[in-house]
Amino acid sequence: MKISPKILIFLGILSINFLFTQVAHSQVVRTDYMESELIVETETILPGHPFWVGLRMKMDKDWHTYWRNPGDSGLPTEINWKLPNGFQVGQIHWPYPKTIILEMLGSYAYEGETLLLVEITPPATLNSGMFVDLQAEASWLVCADICLPGEAKYKVTLPVSSKVPQINEKWASLFTQTRKNLPVLIPEWIIEASITDSTIVFHATPPQWFDGKITNVTFFPYHETLIDHSAPNKLERTKDGYLLTMSRSEFFSGELDQITGVLVSESGWRGMSSERALEVNATYVSQHPKAILSSVIPNMQHQLPNIGQAIIFALIGGLILNLMPCVLPVISIKVLGFIGQAGDNFIRARWHGLFFTGGILVSFLALAIILIALRAGGEQLGWGFQLQSPTFIIILSTIIFMIGLNLFGVFEIGNSLGRLGANLDSRSGFGGSFLSGVLATLVATPCTAPFMGVALGYALTLSTIKALIIFCFLGLGMALPYIILCFIPSMLNFIPKPGPWMESFKQLMGFLMMVTVVWLLWVLNLQTDPNFLALMMILLVMVGVATWILGRWGSTTSSNKSRLTSRITSFFIIITGVVIMLNQVPNLEHVSNKKLNPSNNKLEWKPFSQTLVEELRASGKTVFVDFTAAWCLTCQVNKRVALNDSQVVEQFKNQGVIPVQADWTSRNPEITEALAELGRNSVPLYVLYSGGPQNNPKLLPELITPDLVLNALKNVKTANQ
């Protein structure tokens, strides 16, 4: 039978078409829960020149295949090649995997799409124009909650050409991206390993040129029974590098020539955005891990100042204290008193100044000693601790109220504040100055916030001597304006000459004292309840009456008898009132977090507990902890300015950040401990946890702005991507 030429041509065209479809075309093989394909980077083969192919595996959602060391379960993907004569093929180059933990088993696997790279070297003796078949067979285990073995065959046909091979556009970016995830060898990173009964420890020394920071490290060993794959590791900084401690596998026999694998860090090993996977070939170190561990710096240390910085902070802080409503009136009145005194007898005035400063310094030191002693005795205390006690607030607010009344002119008291005239009676004068210093300090304590947190927190972790020095400088800072005036009388020229304005100024300062009383009462309200507050206000009224009695009948213009009577009466009234109040102080254990979410809080704060934070971190959530207290002004301002800002609230919601509030208004040992662990003992403190328990927390500064918070959240987002 004669075959029609048309049919022949038709068949010819068909076969040429078929041939063309074979050229550089491979098939995507669909198997259970995934698809796979053999892809080639270049479009042609240049004889004698190696080229790259890859097994592209794309798993369905929730399914994964395994790395060269699959971990506790699973099997690594295997590729068997069938290549024409003379072709050489290398080992698989594996991009770094991720750890998948199921119950107590940890595996190293790939999710989504992955490419396993292989280099093929064609022989030099190929003829241009011919076609070459590359065939492979791959087998793997693909798992989600169950596992299925899979296999497929692939064939790719490539033309041989003497021209420079062109990159296959379709796969260029996949090849490039995968190469970024291959482990790189950076010999300048020195990795040393040591092995104990229960751990495998790496010490990594960065190269000179490395200016980044290594965070969040995972080690993927090539050896299947080296480490416990499901156990978390611990990363610490040391003097010259990093220490990674991993749990040793119970099946490890302790015999290995070298430890090999891949160290992966989110931050690149050559700086930000560089390669994340480091090829490791660790040498053994004879030095016992304990010796290495002794050079470990606790994580928080790089955020704490050294003593020089702390002293400067203390000095500046003391200076700023002078502007606080608690302190300004006291100091300024004293300064005004000095003006009057200096005019008469400069040397005496200088002595007054020194005694005043002495009073301040001694009080600060006394406070520091009390705090240190109490902490040594195991009490969970922090700076500002005084304000956690309603008793203290009752007494302090009474005193400040009385000072305010005194400044208004309701009554006069001896030599301390009221008298603006010169008092040249040396003994009582100096004593009075000293006492004013003490009083000034006492009244100032509630106002120690910005600058104080860091310096004081640091101070209390140091040796007693160093802590006391820092407190000294705090006092010096506070007394500084007065000292300057004492010793540089020309500064007086900046202050207006004495006159009637001084009386008005004094009364104005009285109002500042009242502002302080209002604030203390607000704190007291949060610590107790409105009924108690009403009692407190009645006490203040009684104090007002008492001082009025003192002022009306106890001034120097009255007879001795009435002065004595009025003093006794007012004293009696005040003392009785205060004692009754103190007896009313209820058992305050139950008062804690009732007031967590007043209507002016826009975020939904969860009450703090260590376990809550740990649980949230373990589940990978981002947690924002706000260590705050009602008596902490900075905290309230920060809340109003930053934490209630609509953009911040929005961003919290978008990123799923959980806000946790640690309310330190009343005594709370758990919170005190949590603060201590972060290297602090005062509020405010803002801590951002993200990315799981192995990440170090980020501490925000004491004064926060919406931008600051938004930036911190943004950094968390990019770090986790």
Add this chain to the structure above:
Amino acid sequence: MKQLLHIALLVTLTLFLNGSPSDLIAEEKAKVGQSAPDFTLTDVSGNTISLSDFRGNYIVLEWINYDCPFVAKHYNSKNMQSLQDHYRNQGVLWLAVNSSAEGKQGQFSNDEIRKRLKTHQSTVDAYLLDKNGEVGRLYGATHTPHMYIVNPKGTLIYRGAIDSIRSTNIADIPKAENYVTMALDAVFDGKNVPVEHTRAYGCDVKY
């Protein structure tokens, strides 16, 4: 006093409420060289069976999941069945244990189990149902197959993988060293078990 009571209560509560993924490690008690922990389970025929019932015999515990490709490797090749037959003929008792939770892979109805046993021609002395995973966790069973051997005195003498090649490939079976064979043959010869503890391979137990 009241405070002490308060603290004591708190501590007790904390201990009781400590349920976590580390249950496996916390409760695991099967160590080679020590007494194999006793347990009581129901088998596929409805009988209640305790490990201590078989004191005086060598017992093999085989953690099983018919649908796991690693278990299938040993059943499709008849490897597991031949082990079962061979050693049961020598007086060893073979107990299969399934710790798959309700609805998870490997958990079947009793009828289905009987069907599989018949299809595979597998003879075991009992197929035990451990649906809540208690016994699996007690023994620290992490994979299927996971093999345990108990001697007549009740001491655990082997725990770990069935053989030395971790794969789903049937062709690997003759190439591998079978640890169960090695252990039982050794003790029948009056010798010590050469390999007492290996790392099991297989699918994870579907607790």
